[in-house]
Amino acid sequence: MLVNAKKMLEDAHREKYAIAHFNINNLEWTRFILEECQKLNSPVILGVSEGAIRYMGGYHVVVSLVKSLINDLSITIPVALHLDHGSSVESCKKAVDAGFTSVMIDASRYSVDENIRMTKEVVEYAHPKGITVEAEIGHVGGEEDGVADELAYAKVEDAIRLAKETGIDFLAPALGSVHGIYKGEPKLDFRRMKQIDDALQMPLVLHGGSGIGDDLIREAIRCGISKLNINTELQLAWNQAVREFIESNENVYDPRKVIKAGEMAMKQAIDHKLQLLGSVNKA
Ligand code: 13P
Numbered sequence: 001m002l003v004n005a006k007k008m009l010e011d012a013h014r015e016k017y018a019i020a021h022f023n024i025n026n027l028e029w030t031r032f033i034l035e036e037c038q039k040l041n042s043p044v045i046l047g048v049s050e051g052a053i054r055y056m057g058g059y060h061v062v063v064s065l066v067k068s069l070i071n072d073l074s075i076t077i078p079v080a081l082h083l084d085h086g087s088s089v090e091s092c093k094k095a096v097d098a099g100f101t102s103v104m105i106d107a108s109r110y111s112v113d114e115n116i117r118m119t120k121e122v123v124e125y126a127h128p129k130g131i132t133v134e135a136e137i138g139h140v141g142g143e144e145d146g147v148a149d150e151l152a153y154a155k156v157e158d159a160i161r162l163a164k165e166t167g168i169d170f171l172a173p174a175l176g177s178v179h180g181i182y183k184g185e186p187k188l189d190f191r192r193m194k195q196i197d198d199a200l201q202m203p204l205v206l207h208g209g210s211g212i213g214d215d216l217i218r219e220a221i222r223c224g225i226s227k228l229n230i231n232t233e234l235q236l237a238w239n240q241a242v243r244e245f246i247e248s249n250e251n252v253y254d255p256r257k258v259i260k261a262g263e264m265a266m267k268q269a270i271d272h273k274l275q276l277l278g279s280v281n282k283a
Pocket of ligand 1: 023047084085178179180181206207208209210229230231232233
């Protein structure tokens with residue numbers, strides 16, 4: 001069932017668990033994620049970056065793919081299709097028009113005033129159509145889609161302004177997490193996370209969810225995180241399994257067999273995350 005992300009995240013925030021946002025890259029990943037979340041009866045958010053949208057052929061391709069898989073695989077859990085890091089108002093509008101049920105406008109590289117202006121424009125376009133909106137304050141570091149970004153911690157007063165002045169549904173405050181592989185231990189600012197949560201009482205989003213230890217993730221959920229974004233961890237799990245398969249099966253060239261070699265590893269990683277986040281049987 002394709003839905004927006006409002007109810008699943010508000011339920012999670014109230015009951016102190018979190019929903020996984022898994023990034024999708026192709027048909028197979030989408031199928032593996034949907035099948036495993038259905039098996040564990042967990043709601044899920046399918047995140048799609050602009051790079052992944054280009055890779056798959058466009059906004060409409062992604063919407064048709066996800067809708068068709070939900071239909072043909074008889075997926076009954078709540079599934080939100082979410083634009084990840086929309087870089088412009090136009091990109092968010094395109095996603096809404098194509099049938100995404102949730103969008104993130106990431107104007108975190110601009111001034112707070114400009115971030116608020118752009119985010120508000122997206123909210124005004126998306127909300128009348130029933131589409132949920134996420135925004136970012138501060139700046140998540142690391143590298144995504146080949147773009148390197150500096151980490152900048154969010155200020156509590158900026159987070160409050162962005163949320164209150166725009167009417168967004170959930171907020172991603174950058175508090176020490178980075179996209180991709182961590183160099184050293186993640187240094188998450190739980191104090192600020194809790195302050196923002198106390199002030200806003202709205203679902204918070206933690207980007208760069210790969211490579212953060214289980215205990216830190218549990219603490220983040222206690223401090224208001226209701227959506228955990230995971231991309232790299234699934235890529236690593238898939239990649240390792242496929243490499244091993246190719247090295248030990250030199251004569252196999254059917255792409256279905258090669259790509260499928262990563263299915264078990266990916267499903268195990270998904271299973272672990274859903275158990276950790278506490279979203280099993282919350283569909
Ligand atoms: P990771 O690739 O570090 O898991 O981050 C994913 C993410 O935050 C997508 O928005």
